Amino acid sequence: MVNRGAHHSRTIFSSATARIFPRKPSPFTITLQIFFLFAFSILLFLFYTRNSFEYEQKHPYFSRESLLNQVDVHSTVEMSEEQLWYAPFSHGVHPCIEPTAKYKAAIGSDRYMTVRSNGGLNQMRTGISDMVAVAHIMNATLVIPQLDKRSFWHDSSTFSDIFDELHFIQTLRGDVQIVKELPQELEALPRARKHFVSWSGVSYYEELTQLWKDYQVVHVAKSDSRLANNGLPLDIQRLRCRALYHALRFAPPIESLGKKLVERLRARGGRYIALHLRYEKDMLAYTGCTYGLSDAESEELRIMRENTKHWKVKNINSTEQRVGGFCPLTPKEVGIFLKALGYPPSTPIYIAAGEIYGGNAHLLELTSRFPNVVFKETLATHEELRAFANHASQTAALDYIISIESDVFVPSYSGNMARAVEGHRRFLGHRKTISPDRKGLVEVFDMVESGQLERSMLSYLVQQMHEDRQGAPRKRRGPIQGIKGRGRFRTEENFYENPYPECICTSKRHFQ
Structure with a gap:
């Protein structure tokens, strides 16, 4: 059967082209046509690039690419077991801490x-x-x-x-x-x-x-x-x-109990998340973060900050802190975050932290979404913990061991514990560590809360934002450009947060 429509279209197109261009154009005409086509392509490229850049500057977490893919939102919510639990690709990466041939061994000294x-x-x-x-x-x-x-x-x-x-x-x-x-x-x-x-x-x-x-x-x-x-x-x-x-290995009693608690966690459900929930009184007071707290709680933290002499900053705008990504995620925000990543409600979550500020009243905002939340107090007996009572550093060591051995580590804030655990997990083979983009998450959460963004988009956006924040091998970040003097050192990624490349070797040439 002959496709008359197609034939008709080709005839019209051929006639139109014949009117615009001669059948046998001269070399000069061909060159001119190519030049105009090239110039037109450049203009189109610059136009679309400029519009895309301006849009992404105004909406950094809602890029043109993500908006074009909205039709696939619901298909991205379900994550496979491999995506949820397995470590990032780190083939050929291994610890290397042996001294070089030039290294001078220690000698006795009376200094x-x-x-x-x-x-x-x-x-x-x-x-x-x-x-x-x-x-x-x-x-x-x-x-x-x-x-x-x-x-x-x-x-x-x-x-x-x-x-x-x-x-x-x-x-x-x-x-x-x-x-x-x-x-x-x-x-x-x-x-x-x-x-x-x-x-x-x-x-x-x-x-x-x-x-x-x-x-x-x-x-x-x-x-x-x-x-x-x-x-x-x-x-x-x-x-x-x-x-x-x-x-710096922990003392035998700490090492022994830490391993027992890991075994008990495994017996409960196999894989588990270690959550460093930095929602403790001292941290909230230090950062001036009061989002989700009552007026009485906010005032209590303000007084504590005011009375702590070595904390230099006394007056802090809590809203600006949160929008800037400088606040620990709240228990509620952590629950929403983990759910958006695709973890099921039955997921065992170990809380590696001190006393949560506000107790069960605030913790309920997490446990209502993930009921299988455990603490060292629920894993260990009273007799086992008695020796560690009133010794915060020793109980923190237990949290450290359980966090290092977890299948996934998630810190709600980038403090000393979070950096040390992440670096150690990188050293041990880049075990999965999900670092929340707090600034981006706050923007997304607030847009959902205000109705500016459909709740169905949440999982898709959170997963896209954290695709490259799961502990995959990469070189340590240097100082932020434009900062001069000793202040630039503060902007560098901490050595112990990412000891690559000095203490981690790879058969590959480099990682981005």
């Missing part, structure tokens, strides 16, 4: 360094790892650090209460000489008391070796962030990793 570690558990852990590297650079004998007993939790734990002291000393014996106590004959001698400059390089500490001319003991008042994230020799970076991931 001593004493350290007072400051902060909570993970701030102290990373600080101690920095001090190991600093002692190596300065050729000093490191005395087992004193732990912070004046932080918010007032924990009286000593180094050996939290860490396996003998293992720490023996594991690092080829890197730095470590002793349990300062020799008695040096106790009465004057010491050089130093606040090392934050994010310093090797040359800074090499210059400080001049202190040994006048002093035999250097006391370090703070240990956190004393080394730069980037620009250090490979062997120093790998030493930091050896200290943190191998030498």
